[in-house]
Amino acid sequence: MAQHSAHDSHGGHDQGAHGSLKSYLTGFVLSLVLTVIPLLVVLNDWLEGTPAMVVLLGSAVLQFVVQLLFFMHLREEGKPRYNLMTLLLGIFILVLIVGGSIWIMTYNQVAH
Amino acid sequence: MLDQIKEFASGFFVTGDPLIYGADVAIAMTMIAVVSVLTYFKKWTWLWREWLTTVDHKRIGIMYVIASLLMLFRGGVDALLMRLQLAVPNNDFLTPEHYNAIFTTHGVIMILFMAMPLMFGLFNLVVPLQIGARDVAFPFLNSLSFWLFFFGAMLFNVSFVIGGSPDAGWLSYPPLSGKAFSPGVGQDFYIWGIQISGIGSLATGINFVVTILKMRAPGMKLFKMPMFTWSVLSSSLTILLAFPILTVTIALLFIDRYFGAHFFTLDGGGNPMMYINLIWMWGHPEVYIVVLPAFGIFSEIVATFSRKRLFGYASMVFALMSIAVFSxxxxxxxxxxxxxxxxxxxxxxxxxxxxxxxxxVKVFNWLFTMYRGRISFPTPMMWTMGFIPCFIVGGMTGVMLSVAPADFQFHNSYFLIAHFHQVLIGGVAFGYFAGLYYWWPKVFGFKLNEKIGKWAFWLWNIGFYVCFMPQYALGLMGMTRRMSTYGWDRGWWELNLTSTIGGFLMGIGFLFQVWQILHSIKFMEKDTTGDPWDARTLEWSIPSPAPHYNFATIPVVDSKDAWWEEKQRLVQGEAPKPKPPLEPIHMPKNSGIPFIMGFCWFVAGFGLVFDWLWMAIPGLLGVAGCMLAHSFNYNTDYYIPVDEIKATEAAARRSV
Known part of the structure; x- marks a missing residue:
């Protein structure tokens, strides 16, 4: 949406071009590789149980990082780094919610 | 054929209770009255052009306030019906089923359809003016948020006369809210009413985070923002992180009910306690979402009416932000x-x-702000004074409840009911009332009548303590929440009767406020200064009501209480800062799409409630069509020419 903030005072917040062909290609290849790894591991039964889980979750987290760095342009943000700050806050809350739920539900006396 | 229609209608409409028939008649007559007034005065085009399609944050704010006051009325009537039922033992005024429906809708409406929209109304009315902006960051989205809230609230309220109200408590715990125990459509109204308005709430949160971070006037660093703006930022950030949890939880409940999944049923590997865990991950931050802006309002009011800079600005910011995270x-x-x-x-x-x-920390900051101030007590300050002791007692009982072993005694008793009403009425409602009284002259250009306002204040305050103090005692005497009746042998009736009297005192207080508004519209003189309270922040530097572009020239800020400092400089004989020449102002154009899209959501939601796909699918297609239409609409903005700004400013100055 065309906004009228840019000319008020905060002009110059544009961060120039978003990425280059090279960075997009790198990101694309990395995300493909990170998709293929868990797929192969599961389809070919290379790993089972905990090791398989670790590989799956590990590549998922790396996939997340690739998305942020190569497509969400987290590195190229101008200061102040609001995107980074909100991301960190979001991750903190996420860990709290997931970890807290697991903790609470694991020790739930009624459910056992 | 006729029998079929009869059978359908008896299931479709809520029947069998004289109270409901009375409400049916009242609703029908109100609608006929509204339609005929609009038609008689030929106001339909006016309504559509000036209000339904507006993207102006001030008008959206006014619509939020009106809608939330109507919801306050409905939620308040629910409360009084409950208090009537409990006034004497063995009462059969309400059946247990009806009582269940009433406490459920009372809770949902007061939190989600009264407190939230009143809060968003104040965000909209104040924040852009306070930071020297001409609108919010995304005006179209802002309008969409309002209409999603509005149609979500309407969908929820329709359940009152069509299909039957939800009756599983305001948080709708499974297994009671599951298909097995709530086979009717009430829970589906709950789900879709909240989901649709929840999208709007989330969008408003995003909108105000971006507005505050990106659209402040030049020179207004973060640590020079007014405290209300800080509180809106902290509240909006909390919305951003908390509302998705609500959406997901309710969506899972929907999947359980609609597709027969087992997220929250004990058979099939689910666990209803996971729902309770998830919903409170939203529910607890939610109470801070609504109370943080109230803290901001009190900070503005205390500083203004003590004629002093707010004590401990940095610690106040720290307190707001840490509450937002630790909530x-x-x-x-x-x-x-x-x-x-x-x-x-x-x-x-x-x-x-x-x-x-x-x-x-915040309470001490307010007290120290008042210390050695030149304090005056108009209504906004009265409500602030009413708030401080009330909130302290509410907070103390909260700390009592937080002692886990003791909580096994207090849990779900009237002690808890008294506690959360004390923080929600004493904190949130008093806070928003204070804010409404304080900013009313900025929004409408005249103050509200002080004398009637003080009557309302005392009725509310005395009524509050008469209503809720006995409930603490009742809780300790063993009365649990949500019980629809009790026997003479319990020894509870004196306290319950007292509580009912208090409830009605608050109801009379509300009537006084309605009278106050109507009386003031007719009799109050126009405020010609734009700054009737001699206040401190930027919104008071422009005429009241603010012109639709807010600031003819964007102010340059160099200190915390920018407008106060400017006035002090003028008093000391310094020349006012030279204003830059007027430039054409870039403004967003009105759009009917948000209203239409909200209506399409209503149709889709209604269809999903009754499992009528022939209705739900066209509704959802309408939503998609609106998105598409807006995506290809490039005609979204225009410029106000300098001549028009000059004319508007001159007209405003004449009245100033």
């Missing part, structure tokens, strides 16, 4: 009795007690 760490105190063991309960008891610390 996410206390949720399990809502279900200490669920049985998660001593470690879990101890952890959440300590976090709950700890969050009282920043709140205490």
């Amino acid at each position: 996410f760490t206390t949720w399990a105190h809502h279900f200490f009795t669920m049985g998660s063991g001593a470690d879990v309960n101890a952890f959440f008891a300590i976090t709950t007690m700890a969050i009282a610390i920043p709140t205490g």
Whole structure:
């Protein structure tokens, strides 16, 4: 949406071009590789149980990082780094919610 | 054929209760009255052009306030019906089923359709003016948020006369809210009413975070923002992180009900306690979402009416932001009795007690702001004074509840009911009333009548204590929440009767406020200064009501209380800062799409409630069509020419 903030005072917040062909290609290849790894591991039964889980979750987290760095342009943000700050806050809350739920539900006396 | 229609209608409409028939008649007559007034005065085009399609934050704010006051009326009537039922033992005024429906809708409406929209109304009315902006960051989205809230609230309220109200409590715990125990459509109204308005709430949160971070006037660094703006930022950030949890939880409940999944049923590997865990992850931050802006309002009011700069600005900001984050760490105190063991309960008891610390810091800051100030007591300040002791007592009982072993006694008793009403009425409602009184002249250009306002204040305050203090005692005497009747042998009736009297005193207080508004519209003189309270922040530097572009020239800020400092400089004989020449102002154009899209959501929601796909699918297609239409609409903005700005400013100055 065309906004009228840019000319008020905060002009110059544009961060120039978003990425280059090279960075997009790198990101694309990395995300493909990170998709293929868990797929192969599961389809070919290379790993089972905990090791398989670790590989799956590990590549998922790396996939997340690739998305942020190569497509969400987290590195190229101008200061102040609001995107980074909100991301960190979001991750903190996420860990709290997931970890807290697991903790609470694991020790739930009624459910056992 | 006729029998079929009869059978359908008897299931479709709620029947069998004279109260409901009375409400049916009242609703029909109100609608006929509205339609005929609009038609008689030929106001339909006016309504559409000036209000329904507006993207102006001030008008959207006014619509939020009107809608939330209507919801306050409905939620208040629910409360009084409950108090009537409980006034004497063995009462059969309401059946238990009807009582269940009423406490459910009372809770949902007061939190989600009264407190939230009143809060968004104040955000909209104040924040852009306070930071020297001409609108919010995304005006179209802002309008869409309002209409999603509005149609979501309407969908929820329709359940009153069509299909039947939800009756499984305001948080709709499974298994009671599951298909097995609530086969009717009430829970589906609950789900879709909340989901549709929830999208709007989330969008408003995003909108105000971006507005505050990106659209402040030049020179207004973060640490020069007014305290209300800080509180809106903290509240909006909390919305951003908390509302998705609500959406997901309710969506899972929907999947359970509609597709027969087993997220929250014990058979099939689900666990209803997971729902309680998830919903309070939203529910606890939610109470801070609504109370943080109230803290901001009090900060503005205390500074203005003490004629002093706010004491401890940095500690106030720190308190707001730390409450926003730590509100996410206390949720399990809502279900200490669920049985998660001593470690879990101890952890959440300590976090709950700890969050009282920043709140205490704020109370001391307000007191120190008043210390040696030149204090005056118009209505906004009265409400602030009413708030401080009320909130302290509410906070103290909160700390009592946070002691996990003791909570096994208090849990779900009237002690709890009294506690949360004390923080929600004493904190949130008093805060928003104070804010409405304070900013009313900025929005409408005249003050509200002080004398009637003081009557309303005292009725509300005395009524509050008469209503809720007995409930603490009742809770300790063993009265649990949500019971629809009790026997003479309990010894509860004197306290319950007292409580009912208090409830009605608050109801009379509300009537006084309605009278106050109507009386003031007719009799109050126009405020010609734009700054009737001699206040401190930028919104008071422009005429009242603000011109639709807000600031003819964007102010340059160099200190915290920018407008106060400017006035001090003028008093000391310094020349006012030279204003830059006027330039054409870039403004967003009105759009009918948000209204239409909200209506399409209503149609889709109604279809989903009754499982009528022939209705739901066209509704959802309409939503998609609106999105598409807006995506290809490039004609979204225009410029106000300098001549028009000059004319508007001259007209405003004449009245100034």
